[in-house]
Amino acid sequence: MSGTVLPSWNDGVARKAVVDFVTSAVTPGGGFVEIADRIAAFDNDGTLWSEQPLPPQFDFVFRKWGDEVAADHALAAVQPYKALVEKDNAFFARVGAQDPEVIETLLAAFARSWAGTTPAEFEAQVREWLEAVKQPKFDVPYVELVYAPMLELIKYLKDNDFRVFVCSGGGRDFMRVFAEETWGIYKENVIGTAADYSYSNGSMVRAARGLGGLDIGPGKPEHIFATTGRLPVFAGGNADVDIEMLETATFALLVDHDDDEREFAYTSNAEKSVERAKELGWTIVSVKDDWKTVFPSK
Numbered sequence: 511m512s513g514t515v516l517p518s519w520n521d522g523v524a525r526k527a528v529v530d531f532v533t534s535a536v537t538p539g540g541g542f543v544e545i546a547d548r549i550a551a552f553d554n555d556g557t558l559w560s561e562q563p564l565p566p567q568f569d570f571v572f573r574k575w576g577d578e579v580a581a582d583h584a585l586a587a588v589q590p591y592k593a594l595v596e597k598d599n600a601f602f603a604r605v606g607a608q609d610p611e612v613i614e615t616l617l618a619a620f621a622r623s624w625a626g627t628t629p630a631e632f633e634a635q636v637r638e639w640l641e642a643v644k645q646p647k648f649d650v651p652y653v654e655l656v657y658a659p660m661l662e663l664i665k666y667l668k669d670n671d672f673r674v675f676v677c678s679g680g681g682r683d684f685m686r687v688f689a690e691e692t693w694g695i696y697k698e699n700v701i702g703t704a705a706d707y708s709y710s711n712g713s714m715v716r717a718a719r720g721l722g723g724l725d726i727g728p729g730k731p732e733h734i735f736a737t738t739g740r741l742p743v744f745a746g747g748n749a750d751v752d753i754e755m756l757e758t759a760t761f762a763l764l765v766d767h768d769d770d771e772r773e774f775a776y777t778s779n780a781e782k783s784v785e786r787a788k789e790l791g792w793t794i795v796s797v798k799d800d801w802k803t804v805f806p807s808k
């Protein structure tokens with residue numbers, strides 16, 4: 511097994527499973543996958559970058575909503591602004607449980623906050639946040655907390671003619687701002703919860719409505735299929751909201767966060783996915799045992 515393949519991964523069951531699958535997919539025989547069908551899809555939060563103490567986009571969004579409440583105090587009585595003001599973490603935890611009531615309020619607030627902005631205006635706000643805000647535990651910008659082993663995996667798949675997509679419950683347009691420079695993934699290969707757009711007076715502007723629902727649970731394979739016309743043969747995730755996407759793939763990889771020293775150790779909102787992984791024989795990747803390093807060296 512060449513040391514140039516996935517160098518940040520320890521030799522072990524997980525690395526071997528990945529390499530064996532990809533080797534089989536590109537080698538004529540029973541496991542061969544036609545190039546057109548070589549679709550790989552990865553969740554983002556907790557799969558490609560750190561999602562603790564909260565998914566990074568929530569930091570970006572909460573700051574925006576805080577400004578909106580300060581400008582319009584009446585919003586403090588309306589969800590999800592009410593939960594933000596009252597620091598009601600249980601409300602936001604219900605997102606992981608795919609609670610329709612919570613999801614509906616989030617979609618409405620996301621749409622409201624940026625309705626009427628152009629893509630360039632939204633991108634400028636995201637870039638300002640990326641440059642100014644640091645993750646509290648590591649005191650570095652969030653984009654420095656992408657997982658080095660997963661970047662290597664993306665490159666390995668692309669080198670073997672896989673088309674790699676990110677499919678996240680996070681905002682599609684938020685992720686597209688840094689996708690190309692951070693993951694090496696084109697904007698059009700980023701799938702996520704999205705706003706609708708309209709063309710008006712020579713510009714694209716965000717509409718006050720969502721497009722296609724929240725990209726979690728069954729929304730993930732639905733949105734992948736809507737984008738590609740195919741389902742992934744390789745999929746990676748880390749949480750219960752990724753189960754449906756992982757179920758559609760021939761090879762499913764589940765990241766287990768068990769390293770509190772180098773990153774975080776937690777199982778919240780991942781209990782069902784771990785059980786499903788054991789039941790279906792998915793490859794479970796231990797951050798502690800399977801990764802030599804977690805974050806890219808500067």
